[in-house]
Amino acid sequence: MQSSIVKRFLSWFTNKNYFTITFIAFICIALSREVENIYLCSAIYLIILIIFTIEIKRSYPFLIFVSLFLIWFLLFYKFDINKFFNLNFYKVVEVNSNYFLIRQFGSLYYVPVGEFKLSVGEVVSLVGEFEKVSIKGNFWEFDFNSYLLNKNVKYKIIDAVIEIKNIKSLQYFFFKIVNSTNNLTKLMFFQQKTNSLIYKNLNSYSLGYLINLSGMNVYLLSGIxxxxxxxxxxxxxxxxxIPITFLFYYCYLLNFxxxxxxxxxxxxxxxxxxxxxxxxSKITKLSILWIACLFINPxxxxNIGFIFSVIAFxxxxxxxxxxxxxxxxYNFLIVNAVFTPVQIFYNYKIYWFSSLFEVLLIPLVTFSFITSLFFFIPFSSYILNLIYKLFYFYSKGLTYLNLTTICGSFNFIYLISYFVLFKLITSFSFxxxxxxxxxxxxxxxxxxWILQSNxxxxxxxxxxxLNxxxxxxxxxxYKGKTILFDAGRGNGFSKSSLEQYLVYSGVRKIEAVxxxxxxxxxxxxxGNVANTYKLKNVFYNYHLKETFNYKDLNITNFIELGNSDENDxxxxxxxxxxxxxxLFTGDTTKLREYRLIKDELFLNKVKGGVDFLQVGHHGSKTSTSEVFMKVIQPKTCFISGHKSNTLDFPSKETxxxxxxxxxxxxVTNGDSSYKYKVNSEKTIKIQKNSF
Structure with a gap:
């Protein structure tokens, strides 16, 4: 019985494409970067290597290739071998307005922009304080540190003292041309997208990828x-x-x-x-493609491009x-039908006209790319900058026609079921x-459910x-309406956290603030919230908005102005x-609390106690007096605050x-967000979906 099972497995394995098996092995190795348990990782690596020894006569070239990839991955991606060499030379690979990235072998390092102006391709040595990059912030936010880690940036180098070496790579001379060329060539040929207004316009309707020098433009040139x-x-x-080799070298100059x-x-x-x-075969092409890509950068x-490639396949x-x-x-329609839920899954929005805009933009993008190649012709910059301006106004015009619907986050299971059902409908007859x-x-x-579940x-x-x-x-x-009570954040926290949470949770409209x-x-x-939502009803304390009603919802505001302490x-x-x-109290102090409990209207409203209290002034000892608590008798209390070097929030007294x-x-404590369900009086911690 056991021998027959082994034979069946051997038969299955030997009949399969070794490129595909190698591709799967590469995926498993690369994903192990996210696994902290070293024993589990070791078991994964051992199983992969054992599989390739089952029929060694056929598989040995692939075993060698997988072994080399595993060594490369472990040295520079899973661990950081550089710190053992103690080599003090780095190559500049990326320059931005606020920072630059330097490379030593496979590892990257982040250095904030200081008094030095560096260029891509220069070699530097430096000394400074190495700070390990770690993920911070709320799970729904764009976390810059996560972005750095996904580029294999392991350390930030703070207070760096830099010495520029007299060594220049060809990338240095290549990127020097960027500073002397026109805007169109910068964007299309040199792929300098960071400060481009055209790229910003395209991203507003989720078509920023059109600027990428991808297969569409490459195959067009190849066809010509x-x-x-x-x-x-x-x-x-x-x-x-020969031209393919030149194209590959150009890809290297752009840092792959x-x-x-x-x-x-x-x-x-x-x-x-x-x-x-x-x-x-189709599967072999996909396997070779991603084996090569992952060997260059696991x-x-x-990258979302990996997901798109698999879906397209x-x-x-x-x-x-x-x-x-x-x-x-047919394939254009299928691509849009398949990628739309992926777009919602990552962006939490659906862009209704993006497919139409794509059709309208592709001819202009292609024309712009081809014309950008002639930047070396004398006086061509005038014409190319004119094309850039026309491109900008054209893309800007489409932003006024853009229509989006915020859907919010949804479970990964619904994405998988969408693909399975769509495949059944389009590929099988019943x-x-x-x-x-x-x-x-x-x-x-x-x-x-994907569109409306939230x-x-x-x-x-x-x-x-929110934390x-x-x-x-x-x-x-309540009843599909969202009302904000304060929209701030403490030092060191993201200014876009609230706006990103609103989109993540599927909020489409804000009734009042x-x-x-x-x-x-x-x-x-x-301000960040206003960039995404139209805010019509914003009421500061000085607006003296005493009541706000919606159906069976009633809000009463108790307002005092003119106090020397703004908290009061x-x-x-x-x-x-x-x-x-x-009850929301803002930063109300004990002095204001004493005056509140003398207000006859307030006493009548809170008679019998309140069900929920936002504790004043982040739990400071200057708020939450015993006499005030005795009157309002809250059942559930939320404190937005955490202990820091200068602030003791919440205080032990409170x-x-x-x-x-x-x-x-x-208490948020700098790491937790909570949701209070009014009907059931239950509180849950806000967590990311399991999938």
Missing amino acids: LNKKVFAKWKNYKKYRI KLFLLKSCILLIIGWVEQNKKFKF LFIF IFLKKYKNKKPATNVI DKTKIKKLIIFIFTLNCF QFTKISPSVTM VGNGNSFLFQ FISHNHQDHFDQL NSQVSLIEVKNKKI LDTLNKYKCKTY
């Missing part, structure tokens, strides 16, 4: 060379490897941009097929008995129409407290909904007072 320039040269097919690297490798595969008179596995195909134009149209109708119905429900979470009343350090950002949600008082830690995220000018807001009472009055207390 094949059919126009060298059409009569019989030996061109053989010597076509993934979108261009893939095109180069596919051209090499095509050249091999053409000259060796055989064809690779972290390409975390699964869904795109050549339809027999169809004209080339029909094949292009004998019974009822089965197909059922699959289409389930597919429609799946699409509806809207159902906002029907029942809830209060969300923004020693600042306040609270959301109240109440800013308690004029301190930055309570309002300085409002805090707008105190009481929400009454579903026979529940929710916590003792809250415990005395038996209030269930939740």
Whole structure:
């Protein structure tokens, strides 16, 4: 029994494509970067190597290749071998307005811009304080440190003293041309996208990738060379490897941009097929492509281009008995149908007109790329800058027609089910129409859930407290409406955290914003929120907005102005909904609390106690007096604050007072966000989806 199982496994293994098995092995090795357990990693590596020894006579070239990749990966990606060599020379590989990246072997280092002006391709030595890059911030935010880690940046070098060596690579002279050329060539040929207004416009409707020098432009140039320039040269097919080699070197000068690297490798595969008179299978091409890409940089596995390649492999195909134009149209429609949910999964938005805009932009992008190649012609900069301006105005015009819908985050399972159902509908025929109708119905429900699932979470009343350090950002949600109570953040926390959470959670409209008082830690995220949402009802304390009503929701604001301490000018807001009472106090101090409990209207409103309290002034000892607590008797208390070098939030005195009055207390502590469900009076910690 056991021997038959072994034989069956051996038969399965030996009949498979070793390129595909190597590709899978590369993926497993690259993904192990995220696995901290060294024993688990060792087991993965050992299993991979054992698999390649099952039939060593056939697999030994692949075993050697996988072993080399594993060594390369362990030395420079999983671990940092550089620190053992203690070599003090680095090559500058990327220069930005705020920082530059330097490379030593496979590892990158981040250096903030100082008094030195460096150029790509220069070699430097330096001394400074090495600080390990670690992930910080909330999971829904764009974390710059995560971005650095995915580029294999292991350390930030602080207070660096730099010495520029008299060594220059060809990249140095290549990028020197950038500073002396026109804007169009900078963008299209040199791929300098950071400060480009065109790139910003395209990104606003999720088409920034069109600027990439990808397969579309490369194959267009290849076609021109094949059919126009060298059409009569019989030996061109053989010597076509020469321009491909130049293209590969150009890719190296651009530091192996993934979108261009893939095109180069596919051209090499095509050249091999053409000259060796055989064809690779579709899966083999995909395997060779990504084996080569991952060998150059294993972290390409975390690039969205990898996901797109796999999806394209699964869904795109050549339809027999169809004209080339029909094949292009069919595949274009399939690409958009398949990539739209991926777009929502990563961006939390759907861009309704992006496919149409893509059709309108591709001719201009192609024309701009081709014309940018003639930057070396004298006086061409005038014409090329004119084309750049036309491109800008054209792309800017489309932003006014752009229509997006915020969907928010959804579980990865729904993305997988979308692909499975879409594959069934488009690739399989069913004998019974009822089965197909059922699959289409389930597919429609799946699409509806991706678009609308987050809207159902906002029907029942809830209060969300975001982790923004020693600042306040609270959301109240009810019947699909979102109201903000303060929109600030403390020092060291992201200014876009609130806006990014709103998009992540699928908020499409903000009904009103109440800013308690004029301190930055309570309002300085409002500008970022306004970039995404139209804010019509923004009420600071000085607007004297005493009441705000929506159906069975009533908000009463208690306002005092003219106090010397701005904290005492805090707008105190009481929400009454579903026979529940929710109290926001801003940074109200004990002095203001004493005056509140003498206010007859306030006493009548809080009679019998409140269900929820936003504890004043981040839990400082200057707030939350016992006499105030005795009057409001809160059941659940939220504190937005954490202990830092200069601030002791929340104070022991405040916590003792809250415990005395038996209030269930939740503190952000610089790492946690919470959601209070009003109906059930339960509090949950906000966490990322398991998938």
